[in-house]
Amino acid sequence: MSATTSSVLAQDSLSRKSLAFCGYTGYAAIILFIIGGVWLGGMLPPIPNANDAPAELVAKVNDNLLNFRIGSIFMIASFALFGTFGAGMAAQTRRFETSPVFSYVQIVFAAAGTTIALLVAFAWSLMVFRPDTYEPSILLMWADFAYFLALFSVPLFGGWCVLIALPIFFSEPGREPFPRWVAYVNLWAALLFAPGQMVIFFKDGPFSWHGIVAMYLPFIAFFAWIAVMSWVMIKIAHDENS
Amino acid sequence: MREKSQTQSRIPGEPGIWAFVTGDLLVFSLFFILIAIGNQEQGGVFSSARSSLDLRFGLANTLLLLTGSFFVAIGVERYRLNDGRDNRIWFRLAILSGVIFLINKVFEWNAKVSDGLTPMTNDFFMYFFVFTAIHAIHVFVGVVILSFLHKKSQAPFTRETQRGLESGAIFWHLVDLLWIMLFALFYLV
């Protein structure tokens, strides 16, 4: 790992534990989403489609009502942990800033990202709350809302990745908050999120919110990114020299 | 062409940039394959859509990026020579080529849209607009990186700065490379 000029962490066992904790919450977020979004909730693979007729969506929702409802609970638990995950990365960045700037920026983006994610779970839960009372097109809007929040927010989530990479590039070599390869992985993650911005133009095909390029790619990349960054945080926390 | 200092093999730039290049190539390979599948399944639509593309825009853009890459390569080489000359001009020229590319792209998109051709017209134009847009973002990022390189090229020679310049240059060449394939798939085939 990076050479040490700040030996604070080495002697500070609370900081170590805290950073490791944040890393583990990242793993937890992934597992909770696999339960809530993949297995039960029908978000990935998407059970709704962007080109569903409203009546079709109502039928799909009614067919999966209980699963979607329980899934929403797991999803909101998952997304709340984006906060701890993000704060951990900001804290690690902070350790290498004498006058903090990027750690503040990261906190802002982590908070925004967590809020957006929470809204995704809210939208999903409202979609399945009273599907026969709402106009069918309102259900469609909740589905649209959920996926737009997740996918159309590239400057936020992609930006977050860039703002993790930049302080690494700007640091003196050897004094980087994370190893340089982490910066490149974050840039690649941002690239993989980028196609999500296209969902506004298409209701079918690879660039729609149920599409291979605009949905699967960013979603999978996002959780892979969480996995990698969590691993890095845990490694730094346990590394005696950091 | 080989400088004496480079008889041993070494990774140009830093390993991380190659990891990024690999990732980007994989993503764009997916894009290329999608275009090709579209071409296979909707050959008629694709070839008539293709014929409404203005080859001049595409050709100009290709030449712009190739020339930009050329300038960047010279700039990096000159920096390595460390003979006290001001190498910034090369990066400025490359930035210029990138900027003109982007302006060109905007004109081209505009022309298509005024003709009623949008991302929603058919699958060819869906791919065309989306992938050239994603590529254009790369060009934009490349121009930003070039402006960093422009500044760095003034710095006194260090191995570190050399690697930084090489890494930035490699990204720019990647941008060029991706366009070559997009040009072939969208305009020529």
Add this chain to the structure above:
Amino acid sequence: MTWAWFLLVAVTILAWWLAEGEQKIAGATTTAILLTASVKIWIIGYQFMELKIAPAFLRYGFLLWLVAISCTLVVLIA
């Protein structure tokens, strides 16, 4: 470096000429165009990105990718 650029421009013009011309054998022109693209990409990688001084694994890895994607595209399109 300079000759690489001239070569790249020349190949570009060649490909353009191929595209503008009539397709006597449809598949052949398409394949030729994709090959010119591959050649150009190789030159960019080898010369500009300096794979020529890079360790073999990097150079051959790039070549492997290039061959794989070119073959895939030729099979799909031509």
